[in-house]
Amino acid sequence: MHPFAFSRVSTVTAALNAGARDGRYVAGGTTLVDLMRETVERPAHVVDINGLPYKDITVTRQGLHVGSLVRMSELAAHPEVRATYPVLSQALELSASAQLRNMASIGGNIMQRPRCPYFRDVHSACNRRDPGSGCDALRGDNRMQAILGTSTHCVATHPSDLAVALVALDAVIQVRGLDGTRSIPVQDFFLRPGDTPQSEHSLRPGELITSLTVPTGAHTRRSGYLKVRDRQSYEFALASAAVALDIRGGVVRGARVAVGGVGTVPWRLPRVEEALVGKRPGRRTWTDAAALAADGAVPLSENAFKVKLVERTVRRQLMTIGGQ
Amino acid sequence: MSETFDEATTLKRRTFVAASTAAAGLPLLTSDRLPTSTTTPAPADRLSTVRLTVNGEQRTAQVDNRTSLLDLLREHLDLPGTKKGCDQGACGACTVLVDDRRVNACLTLAVMHQGARVTTIEGLARGEQLHPLQQAFIDHDGLQCGYCTPGQVMSGVACIAEGHTGSREEIREWMSGNLCRCGAYTNIVSAIEQTAKEA
Ligand SMILES: Cc1cc2nc3c(=O)[nH]c(=O)nc-3n(C[C@H](O)[C@H](O)[C@H](O)COP(=O)(O)OP(=O)(O)OC[C@H]3O[C@@H](n4cnc5c(N)ncnc54)[C@H](O)[C@@H]3O)c2cc1C
Ligand code: SF4
Numbered sequence: 191m192h193p194f195a196f197s198r199v200s201t202v203t204a205a206l207n208a209g210a211r212d213g214r215y216v217a218g219g220t221t222l223v224d225l226m227r228e229t230v231e232r233p234a235h236v237v238d239i240n241g242l243p244y245k246d247i248t249v250t251r252q253g254l255h256v257g258s259l260v261r262m263s264e265l266a267a268h269p270e271v272r273a274t275y276p277v278l279s280q281a282l283e284l285s286a287s288a289q290l291r292n293m294a295s296i297g298g299n300i301m302q303r304p305r306c307p308y309f310r311d312v313h314s315a316c317n318r319r320d321p322g323s324g325c326d327a328l329r330g331d332n333r334m335q336a337i338l339g340t341s342t343h344c345v346a347t348h349p350s351d352l353a354v355a356l357v358a359l360d361a362v363i364q365v366r367g368l369d370g371t372r373s374i375p376v377q378d379f380f381l382r383p384g385d386t387p388q389s390e391h392s393l394r395p396g397e398l399i400t401s402l403t404v405p406t407g408a409h410t411r412r413s414g415y416l417k418v419r420d421r422q423s424y425e426f427a428l429a430s431a432a433v434a435l436d437i438r439g440g441v442v443r444g445a446r447v448a449v450g451g452v453g454t455v456p457w458r459l460p461r462v463e464e465a466l467v468g469k470r471p472g473r474r475t476w477t478d479a480a481a482l483a484a485d486g487a488v489p490l491s492e493n494a495f496k497v498k499l500v501e502r503t504v505r506r507q508l509m510t511i512g513g514q
Numbered sequence: 515m516s517e518t519f520d521e522a523t524t525l526k527r528r529t530f531v532a533a534s535t536a537a538a539g540l541p542l543l544t545s546d547r548l549p550t551s552t553t554t555p556a557p558a559d560r561l562s563t564v565r566l567t568v569n570g571e572q573r574t575a576q577v578d579n580r581t582s583l584l585d586l587l588r589e590h591l592d593l594p595g596t597k598k599g600c601d602q603g604a605c606g607a608c609t610v611l612v613d614d615r616r617v618n619a620c621l622t623l624a625v626m627h628q629g630a631r632v633t634t635i636e637g638l639a640r641g642e643q644l645h646p647l648q649q650a651f652i653d654h655d656g657l658q659c660g661y662c663t664p665g666q667v668m669s670g671v672a673c674i675a676e677g678h679t680g681s682r683e684e685i686r687e688w689m690s691g692n693l694c695r696c697g698a699y700t701n702i703v704s705a706i707e708q709t710a711k712e713a
C-alpha cells in the first residue's frame with residue numbers, strides 16, 4: 191500500500207473541499223482498502239466521510255429515500271423495505287457476507303470497482319486501470335466477464351447486486367458538489383466502457399453521493415432477486431435477475447426486469463418487459479419473454495454459457511414472482 | 515510498519531493472488547504498467563494516533579495510516595488471537611465485533627475506528643469461564659486445526675445475537691462469510707445451533 195494522509199470530516203463543506211483537492215472518500219473501505227493494498231488505487235489523501243449525516247432511511251407513500259452512508263445490512267433488514275421493496279433486501283442479502291454488509295455502505299456499493307482479476311493485478315494489461323495498455327481478459331480468463339455492453343476495450347461486469355435492483359426500479363441518485371446538488375437517474379449513472387473504460391460513472395471529481403430515492407408502485411411489492419453463482423453463498427453472480435411485476439385482473443400491467451453478472455453495467459431488459467405487458471401470467475408468457483434476455487449478446491471464448499444461463503435465470507425469476 | 519516490510523509482503527501476496535485467481539500466462543512485472551503515481555504525503559502526515567476500547571480496556575497507539583484494524587490488534591496491541599487469512603475480505607478469519615457488529619478487521623483502516631469499542635476472541639471469556647459458544651465449539655469438536663476458529667466464534671456470537679439461527683440452513687447462510695479449510699463446518703453449525711437454543 192502506498193502512504194497516504196488521512197482525515198475525518200464532519201461537515202459536507204469540509205468533505206467537498208477535501209474532495210476538490212484530490213481527497214479520496216472512504217465509507218466502509220471494503221473496496222477501497224482492498225484495492226489500495228493491491229496498489230491498484232493510490233490516493234495520496236483518504237477522507238473518511240462517516241461523520242456526515244447521510245444515514246437515514248425514510249419510507250413514504252411516494253417512495254424510499256436512503257442516505258448514502260446507510261450500511262448494506264441496515265437497508266436490507268429495514269422492515270418496511272423488506273415488505274415494500276423485497277427485491278432490494280434480497281439483492282443486498284445475497285451480496286458478500288454478513289461481516290462485509292455491516293461495513294459496506296450503499297454509496298460505496300454502487301461505486302465499487304470491477305472484480306476482473308486483471309484489473310486487480312497491477313502486472314496485467316488493463317485499459318480500465320491504465321488506459322491504452324490493452325485488455326488481458328479478452329484472450330485470457332474471461333469466464334466471469336460480460337456478454338452485454340462490452341467493447342473491444344473492456345469486458346468486465348459491474349459487480350453490484352444492489353445496482354441491478356435499483357436499475358429495475360428506476361432509482362434516482364442524489365449527488366452534491368461544490369456548485370450544488372443534482373439528481374441522476376441510476377440508468378444514466380453507470381457508463382458502458384466504449385473506448386473510455388476508465389470512466390465508470392457520471393460522478394464528477396469531488397462529487398459526493400448523498401442519497402438515493404426509489405419510487406414506489408404496484409410493482410415494488412411483487413418483486414425479488416435471483417442470483418446464480420458457482421457456490422451457493424459469498425460469491426459474485428454468474429447471472430442474476432431483478433424482477434418487479436404489476437399484475438392486476440389476471441393481466442401483467444407493468445414489468446421491470448434487469449440482469450446482473452452479464453453486463454458491463456447493470457442491464458435493464460426493455461424488450462423482455464415489452465413482451466410481458468398486456469399478457470396473461472403463465473409459463474408461456476414467461477418463457478417467450480425470457481427468450482429475449484440475451485438479446486445482442488457477444489460472448490467471449492469462455493463465457494458463451496451465460497447466454498442460456500441468463501435466459502433461464504430470467505425465466506425462473508419470472509415464474510417465482512409472477513406465478514406459474 | 516516499515517516501508518520495506520510493506521513492499522515485501524505486498525509482492526508476496528501478489529504472487530499468491532495472481533497464482534490463485536488467474537490461470538496461467540500473467541505477464542512479468544513491468545513498471546511502466548503501474549498506475550500513475552500521485553504525490554506522496556510528508557512523513558508526519560502519514561501517521562495518526564488511534565484511541566479505542568479493546569475488550570473493555572482503553573488502548574492508544576500511533577500507527578501508519580495504512581495499518582488495518584487487524585494489524586493494529588495483532589502487531590500493535592499484542593492480541594494475536596484474531597487471525598489473518600486472506601487479508602482481502604474473502605475468508606472471515608479476521609472477524610471481530612466493532613460496537614457489537616461483526617466486521618472483517620482486514621478491510622478497514624485502524625484510523626477509521628477512533629473511539630470505537632472492539633471485542634476480539636481474547637475478550638469473550640470471563641476469566642477462566644469460557645463464553646458458551648467457545649464451550650460449545652469444544653463440546654461439538656468445532657475446532658479441528660483451529661486456524662479459522664477465532665473468526666468463526668466471533669461471527670457465531672454475532673449470528674446468534676442477530677437471530678439468524680432459525681435452522682441449520684439459515685446458520686450456514688449467515689456464517690458463509692467464514693471459510694474453514696479443514697472442514698469442521700458441520701460441527702461448527704451444531705455448536706451455534708446448541709448455543710442459540712440455550713441462550
Ligand atoms: C469478499 C467480497 C465479496 C463481495 N461480494 C459482493 C457481492 O456478492 N455483491 C456485491 O454487490 N458486492 C460484493 N462485494 C463488494 C462490496 O459490496 C463493496 O465492497 C461495498 O459495497 C463497497 O462499499 P464501501 O462503503 O465499503 O465502499 P468504499 O470501499 O468505502 O468505497 C468504494 C468507492 O466508492 C467511493 N465512495 C464511497 N462512498 C461514496 C459517496 N458517498 N460518494 C462518492 N463516492 C463514494 C469511494 O471513494 C471508493 O472509490 C464484495 C466484497 C468483498 C470484499
Ligand atoms: S476486462 Fe476491463 S477491467 Fe478487465 S482487464 Fe480488460 S480492461 Fe481491465
Ligand code: FES
Nearest residue numbers: 599600601606620
Ligand atoms: S483475513 Fe480478513 S477476511 Fe480473510
Ligand code: FES
Nearest residue numbers: 658660662694695
Ligand atoms: S478449524 Fe481448521 S480451518 Fe477451520
